[in-house]
Amino acid sequence: MHEFSLIRSLLKQVTAIKQEHGASAVERIRVQIGPLSGVERELVELAFAQEVDSTPCQGAELEIEVIALTVDCRSCGTQTEVVDFHFQCALCSSTDVVIASGDQFLIQDVELQIPDYASTENLS
Amino acid sequence: MNDTKTVNVQRDVKAELQRQAQTLREESALQGMFIVNMLSSPGAGKTSLLEATAKHMNARGRRMAVLVGDLETDRDAQRLAPHCPVEQLTTGGACHLEIPLVKKGLAGLRQQQGLAGLRQQQGLKHLGRDDFDFLFIENVGNLVCPASHDLAEHLRVVLLSVTEGDDKPGKYPKMFRTSQAMLISKLDLLEHVPFNVEDATTDAHKIQPDLKTFSVCALDGRGIETWCQYLEECRNHMLEQTSNLASSST
Numbered sequence: 001m002h003e004f005s006l007i008r009s010l011l012k013q014v015t016a017i018k019q020e021h022g023a024s025a026v027e028r029i030r031v032q033i034g035p036l037s038g039v040e041r042e043l044v045e046l047a048f049a050q051e052v053d054s055t056p057c058q059g060a061e062l063e064i065e066v067i068a069l070t071v072d073c074r075s076c077g078t079q080t081e082v083v084d085f086h087f088q089c090a091l092c093s094s095t096d097v098v099i100a101s102g103d104q105f106l107i108q109d110v111e112l113q114i115p116d117y118a119s120t121e122n123l124s
Numbered sequence: 125m126n127d128t129k130t131v132n133v134q135r136d137v138k139a140e141l142q143r144q145a146q147t148l149r150e151e152s153a154l155q156g157m158f159i160v161n162m163l164s165s166p167g168a169g170k171t172s173l174l175e176a177t178a179k180h181m182n183a184r185g186r187r188m189a190v191l192v193g194d195l196e197t198d199r200d201a202q203r204l205a206p207h208c209p210v211e212q213l214t215t216g217g218a219c220h221l222e223i224p225l226v227k228k229g230l231a232g233l234r235q236q237q238g239l240a241g242l243r244q245q246q247g248l249k250h251l252g253r254d255d256f257d258f259l260f261i262e263n264v265g266n267l268v269c270p271a272s273h274d275l276a277e278h279l280r281v282v283l284l285s286v287t288e289g290d291d292k293p294g295k296y297p298k299m300f301r302t303s304q305a306m307l308i309s310k311l312d313l314l315e316h317v318p319f320n321v322e323d324a325t326t327d328a329h330k331i332q333p334d335l336k337t338f339s340v341c342a343l344d345g346r347g348i349e350t351w352c353q354y355l356e357e358c359r360n361h362m363l364e365q366t367s368n369l370a371s372s373s374t
Contacts, residue, residue, distance in 0.1 A: 038272030085297035
C-alpha cells in the first residue's frame with residue numbers, strides 16, 4: 001500500500017501551488033485515477049483524510065474522478081476501452097495499442113481561496 | 125472578502141520523481157551502465173537468480189552491481205556480496221523503492237568501489253568504462269506498488285515462480301503491462317506443481333503482447349545463459365541508441 005506516500009507527495013505539491021498563488025486556503029483538489037493507476041480509491045480517500053489536516057492544505061476536499069482504461073489503436077486509429085485488461089483494440093482486435101487514459105494518478109486542478117490583498121496584480 | 129481561483133495543474137502525482145528517473149536513465153546510458161529493475165512477489169527467487177547471473181557475468185568479465193531493497197535486514201546483500209558489489213536499501217517498512225533511495229544506493233556503491241572521484245573528473249559526457257556494465261535493482265517483493273515507480277531502469281523484468289500459480293499475470297495487470305520481460309523461475313519444481321507455462325505466457329501476452337518470456341532455474345543453471353545473452357543484447361541496443369543520439373546532436 002503506497003497511497004500514503006503518494007498522498008503526502010500530492011499535499012506537498014498542492015502546498016507549493018497554494019504558496020505560489022498567495023492563497024489563504026485550499027478548497028478543493030480534483031484528481032483523476034483509473035484501473036491502472038496503481039492506487040485504490042478507498043485507500044486514497046483514507047490516506048487523504050488522515051494526512052490533510054496536518055498540512056497547509058487543511059480543510060481541503062478531495063474530489064476523485066474514476067476514469068476508464070482506454071487505448072489508442074495504431075492500426076485503425078480508434079480509441080476504445082480495455083476490457084478485462086486484455087490490451088487490444090475493441091474495434092479491429094489489433095494489439096498494437098498505446099494507453100490513452102486510466103494509468104495515471106493525475107492532479108487535475110486546485111481550487112484556492114485568494115484573499116483580496118493578494119490579488120493578481122500583487123503577484124506580478 | 126475572499127476570491128476563489130482554480131489553478132489548472134494536469135500533472136501526475138509522481139511527475140517530479142519520473143523526471144528524476146528519466147535524468148538518471150539518460151546519464152547511466154551515457155556511462156554504458158544498463159539498469160535492470162527486478163520485480164516479483166516475495167520468495168520468487170530474485171536473489172538466487174542474481175547470484176546465478178553474477179557468476180555468469182563474472183566469468184565473462186562483465187562488471188555488475190546490485191542494489192537490493194528490503195523492508196528490513198541486509199540478508200540479501202550478505203548473500204550477494206561474495207559475487208558482486210552490493211548495497212542494501214532498507215525501506216523501513218515501505219512496500220516499494222523510490223528513485224531518491226536508488227540514487228543514494230548508487231552513490232554508496234560508487235563510493236564503495238572508489239568510482240565517485242574518477243567519474244567526476246571525467247565528466248558525464250565521457251563514455252568511460254570505469255562504471256558498472258549492469259546495475260540490477262532487486263525491488264521489494266511485491267507485485268502491486270513497485271509497478272507504479274520508475275527507478276530509472278532500461279529494462280523492467282518480472283519474475284514469476286512456478287509455485288505461485290499460472291494465473292498471476294491477470295491478477296496483477298499493471299506489473300505485467302509495465303514489464304518488458306517475464307522470467308518463469310524455479311523450473312526444477314515444475315513437475316511437482318500444477319503450473320502451465322503456456323497458460324501463464326498466454327495470460328501475460330493478453331496484457332503485454334510484446335513481453336519477452338524466459339524460463340530459468342537458478343539452482344541448476346537452466347536458462348541462465350539465454351537470460352544473460354538477452355541482457356547483453358538489450359545493453360548493446362542501449363549503447364547503439366546512445367551513440368546515435370550523440371552523433372545526431374553534434
